[in-house]
Every structure is written in structure tokens, then in C-alpha cells.
Amino acid sequence: MRFRVTRLSKKQKQRLQPRVNIKIRDGQFHVEGMGAWYSYWRDPYHLLLTIPWFGFIVMIAVAYVAINATFALAYLAGGDCIANARPGSFLDVFFFSVQTLASIGYGAMYPKTTYANTIVTIEAMIGLVGIAVMTGLAFARFSRPSARVIFSKVAVITPYEGLPTLTFRAANQRRNLILEAQIRVYLLRDEVTAEGEAMRRIHDLKLLRHQTPSFTLSWTVMHVIDQFSPLYEMSAESLVQTNATLVISISGIDETVAQVVHARHSYGAMEILWNYRFVNILHHTDDGHRYIDYQYFHEILSLDETN
CATH class of the missing domain: 2.60.40.1400 (G protein-activated inward rectifier potassium channel 1)
Incomplete structure (x- = not known):
């Protein structure tokens, strides 16, 4: 009978190197180092369902600001493409992005070039998907049954x-x-x-x-x-x-x-x-x-x- 020895790749060894320590305190087992071998960032859905509400709101706020800042930079790259916005003003295009992402549409600022309308279309689609995802996550957190x-x-x-x-x-x-x-x-x-x-x-x-x-x-x-x-x-x-x-x-x-x-x-x-x-x-x-x-x-x- 022959046995095959499987060798782990360098990347697999790096994933398995961190140890999970099991310690006994007051007669109970405590597992330490869980985050070393498994990161919640690999499973963002589970992370958003399990973190406290404060952390959930902070993560949503950070993501919201980051998305609007990214689109604001995209609008700035198009030059003077937003009507009634001060040329080169990051704040103006940032708040225009906020209005677009949330489908507010005050009408004071609006796209006036094909480039700007293209970015607005992409941002509107991302806004629809983001609202649907955030609504689903919030509902899942509220509706999750728990016993006291x-x-x-x-x-x-x-x-x-x-x-x-x-x-x-x-x-x-x-x-x-x-x-x-x-x-x-x-x-x-x-x-x-x-x-x-x-x-x-x-x-x-x-x-x-x-x-x-x-x-x-x-x-x-x-x-x-x-x-x-x-x-x-x-x-x-x-x-x-x-x-x-x-x-x-x-x-x-x-x-x-x-x-x-x-x-x-x-x-x-x-x-x-x-x-x-x-x-x-x-x-x-x-x-x-x-x-x-x-x-x-x-x-x-x-x-x-x-x-």
C-alpha cells in the first residue's frame, strides 16, 4: 500500500501558521486568536449581522462617505461638468453626489455634459443597489429572533x-x-x-x-x-x-x-x-x-x- 504525501503551498502555510490558543480560566475553556486564522472581512455579510449596532452604523457611514467621495473625484476629473457648481470645488460635487446617490434631486445642480450624465447613471444604479442591500441588512438585524x-x-x-x-x-x-x-x-x-x-x-x-x-x-x-x-x-x-x-x-x-x-x-x-x-x-x-x-x-x- 502506497501513501501520497501532500505538501502545502507557501500561501497555505501562511494561512495555517497562526495558532488558536485554548486557555482555561476559572474552570472554563477560552479560545483566543480566532481572528488570527479567520477574518470576518472574508465574510462581510456575517460581519454586518453580528457586530453591534454602533459598529454597524459606523461602517455604513464610512462606506457612504467613501462612495460619495469617490464619485466626487470622478466629477472633478470631468472638469466643469456640473451646472451651478463652483469649478474645482470638492464640496459642491460631493454634495451633488449625495443628492444623486439618494435620488433627492433638488435641481440646483445638475449634469450638463455627457461625461457627467454617464457618471450620474452609474451612481444612480449603485445607489439603488446600496439602498436595497442596506434595507435588507437592517431588516435582517431587526427580525433576527433571540431568546432572553x-x-x-x-x-x-x-x-x-x-x-x-x-x-x-x-x-x-x-x-x-x-x-x-x-x-x-x-x-x-x-x-x-x-x-x-x-x-x-x-x-x-x-x-x-x-x-x-x-x-x-x-x-x-x-x-x-x-x-x-x-x-x-x-x-x-x-x-x-x-x-x-x-x-x-x-x-x-x-x-x-x-x-x-x-x-x-x-x-x-x-x-x-x-x-x-x-x-x-x-x-x-x-x-x-x-x-x-x-x-x-x-x-x-x-x-x-x-x-
Whole structure:
């Protein structure tokens, strides 16, 4: 059997040279250097959808000024081709470009040569395309569905029905419903295979209830640590040694926009506390009604202190 060795070109090596560093801080993985091997400028559509609104507006403003400045220079190159514009005035032809690009047409300045009309035609076409693109991007940013789900600051391992149980809380911060909500919990940790190869392995954690018809207020997520659990016979020290991380993913249909929304969270090894329990947030009034007090949503109690 023959094997072919593929050699990378110089350009391919330059693209692969920058390293992506994985560091562990507070028990969580942090990936650094992502921008070194991948630039968002290669995917401008994704960049314009993901940057904050301030950055989006700044980029649009810079592009708008640059386009008008370019056409202003083109008009200046044509000499005295714009009526009522001062000869050689960059400001006059710049603002004429603004009027043309936005299809304002005040009528005070207008093209008077074939060269100027040609540039105006090109700029008008670019203006139509630019308005369509910017409108689509703005609408995509506004209409992008998002969930406002809060998670408890820590996860705890507490007894439930006589078995240690991993528990954390989630709550819907909006006043609407997330229909057919589903939650998945994954355990990521470093392991060594039988062949001695180190790898980062992902385990699915089975939950007592992984879905609900409507996620309205709060959700206490529970995973029983029995002999079938990946967390079986693990301790706080072994979680740190294996760089364990819990990754949570929630998805459902937002009843307001009728679109699928997602939320995710993660807990590092230092954020999984043993022998603690959450403070009860469900209370009863004197007349028999129930209410939830989110003031204690993140509060926990040590089992050693309560016993």
C-alpha cells in the first residue's frame, strides 16, 4: 500500500501558521486568536449581522462617505461638468453626489455634459443597489429572533430521591411563552483512549425532563448521577483535573414571532458546587395563591449548614 504525501503551498502555510490558543480560566475553556486564522472581512455579510449596532452604523457611514467621495473625484476629473457648481470645488460635487446617490434631486445642480450624465447613471444604479442591500441588512438585524433566558450563576449537586443530582435553573425573562421548549446538557471533558490518545470527549446527560410544552417562568433542570451517568464516581477534584465543562442549549418557538429561538450557557468545573441546594423561589400567599420570587434565583445553601 502506497501513501501520497501532500505538501502545502507557501500561501497555505501562511494561512495555517497562526495558532488558536485554548486557555482555561476559572474552570472554563477560552479560545483566543480566532481572528488570527479567520477574518470576518472574508465574510462581510456575517460581519454586518453580528457586530453591534454602533459598529454597524459606523461602517455604513464610512462606506457612504467613501462612495460619495469617490464619485466626487470622478466629477472633478470631468472638469466643469456640473451646472451651478463652483469649478474645482470638492464640496459642491460631493454634495451633488449625495443628492444623486439618494435620488433627492433638488435641481440646483445638475449634469450638463455627457461625461457627467454617464457618471450620474452609474451612481444612480449603485445607489439603488446600496439602498436595497442596506434595507435588507437592517431588516435582517431587526427580525433576527433571540431568546432572553437567564441561567443560575452556578450548578449544584444535591441529593434528590436518595441520589446525587446535578441541578441548575433557567428562567424566561420575557413575558411571552417559548413553546415546545427543549433543553440539552452536554458534559465536555479531557479523556485518554485505550490507545493512549488524549481527546476532548462530549457526553450527553440524560435529564429528568428535557422538554416542556411552554417555557413561561422558571425551569429547574435535573440530571440524576447514577451508574449510567458520565458524572458517576466523579468529584470536584476530578472535574477540575479533566477540565470538565457543562454546555447547555435551549431551543423553542417564540409565540410572538412564531420563530425558533435559541439560548446557551456553560458552567466550568469551578462553577459546579457539591453538597449545595438552591433556595426555594416558589412561595404561597396567605390566601392560598403562589408566586415566584426571583430575588433568590441565584441563591444557594450549603447542605452542611442546613443539616
